[in-house]
Amino acid sequence: MEVLKKLPEEVDLLLRSLSTLNVNGQEYKPTEFVLSNYIFFMCVALTVLAIIMYVAVKNLKMVPDSKVSNAVESLAQFVRDDIAAGMIPHGSKKYFGFLATLFFFILTSNIIGLIPGCKPSTGTMGVTVALSTTVFAYFNYVGFKNQGFLGYLKSFVPHGVPLAVAPVIWVIEVFSSFLRIFTLAVRLFANMYAGHIILGIFAILTSLFIEPMIEHLSAGSVVGALPSIGWLALMTALYLLEVLVAFVQAYVFTLLSAVYIGAAAEAH
Amino acid sequence: MEFIGFGLLYGLAVTAPALAIGMVGGKAAESTARQPEMAGRIFTVFILSAAFVEALALLGFVLGILVQGKL
Numbered sequence: 001m002e003v004l005k006k007l008p009e010e011v012d013l014l015l016r017s018l019s020t021l022n023v024n025g026q027e028y029k030p031t032e033f034v035l036s037n038y039i040f041f042m043c044v045a046l047t048v049l050a051i052i053m054y055v056a057v058k059n060l061k062m063v064p065d066s067k068v069s070n071a072v073e074s075l076a077q078f079v080r081d082d083i084a085a086g087m088i089p090h091g092s093k094k095y096f097g098f099l100a101t102l103f104f105f106i107l108t109s110n111i112i113g114l115i116p117g118c119k120p121s122t123g124t125m126g127v128t129v130a131l132s133t134t135v136f137a138y139f140n141y142v143g144f145k146n147q148g149f150l151g152y153l154k155s156f157v158p159h160g161v162p163l164a165v166a167p168v169i170w171v172i173e174v175f176s177s178f179l180r181i182f183t184l185a186v187r188l189f190a191n192m193y194a195g196h197i198i199l200g201i202f203a204i205l206t207s208l209f210i211e212p213m214i215e216h217l218s219a220g221s222v223v224g225a226l227p228s229i230g231w232l233a234l235m236t237a238l239y240l241l242e243v244l245v246a247f248v249q250a251y252v253f254t255l256l257s258a259v260y261i262g263a264a265a266e267a268h
Numbered sequence: 269m270e271f272i273g274f275g276l277l278y279g280l281a282v283t284a285p286a287l288a289i290g291m292v293g294g295k296a297a298e299s300t301a302r303q304p305e306m307a308g309r310i311f312t313v314f315i316l317s318a319a320f321v322e323a324l325a326l327l328g329f330v331l332g333i334l335v336q337g338k339l
Binding site for chain 1: 312315316319320322323326327329330333
């Protein structure tokens with residue numbers, strides 16, 4: 001298989017293009033202040049989201065007749081009823097704005113990343129850690145506000161724990177709540193990053209097998225190009241899976257945020 | 269040696285998640301068969317659990333790729 005000899009260097013190129021670079025494709029030092037490729041696509045996602053939202057709410061009606069309004073309304077209703085109301089027992093309306101913002105931003109970023117040539121802004125640790133830190137700050141704020149300073153600190157220990165082990169449990173629970181920053185961020189990042197690496201590898205394999213046929217057409221090169229049909233089919237299937245993953249990851253991130261907010265909002 | 273290690277990494281990283289996702293899927297199918305009227309709710313729970321499990325497998329994969337250049 002001599003076509004496969006080129007694979008390692010192509011994969012290296014792919015990994016390099018998926019790392020955080022300057023928007024013009026050059027590497028930069030950590031001390032430099034530049035617009036990186038992921039931040040550029042985050043701005044693109046924010047602009048697209050703002051335009052979609054503006055079009056959707058431009059003329060609100062009791063029975064929406066535009067497709068954009070219908071789509072946005074059904075998603076917003078999904079966030080309100082399934083995520084917010086399902087996980088926060090009382091007063092979920094107050095937190096709907098925050099959760100819907102998270103959901104729509106992550107969903108738009110993930111979908112933008114699926115367009116060939118674009119990158120998902122959620123495919124870098126910088127953006128996902130920023131998102132999860134925001135969630136962490138928000139649910140702690142909700143906890144301190146709703147339960148009072150000491151009440152919230154006490155609520156880390158469940159009821160019925162013997163007094164002797166309560167301090168140990170408290171330390172573990174506080175530590176695990178700090179770990180939420182890490183787990184939320186890494187789950188989203190790993191899904192988007194790995195998904196794009198896999199899509200990229202299948203695209204590289206497709207092009208590697210078809211390359212000899214394009215260079216000179218002969219019976220041998222046509223037979224050699226046959227595997228690329230299989231790679232292309234696999235890539236299409238994985239692409240469809242990635243569309244599902246884009247939705248599921250936005251859903252999971254928002255749902256977990258709702259769970260954390262719901263737990264912090266009430267004494268239990 | 270590094271290449272063997274990297275080859276093994278993905279295989280080892282997915283063994284436990286593979287078992288777990290099988291369990292999740294099997295139980296989801298079982299509970300849908302018992303109570304077909306709850307299918308929608310069970311599917312949500314299934315997708316959620318699958319996402320949690322999948323993250324573990326992807327973590328091994330991504331960490332492997334990130335560490336690969338630094339060995």
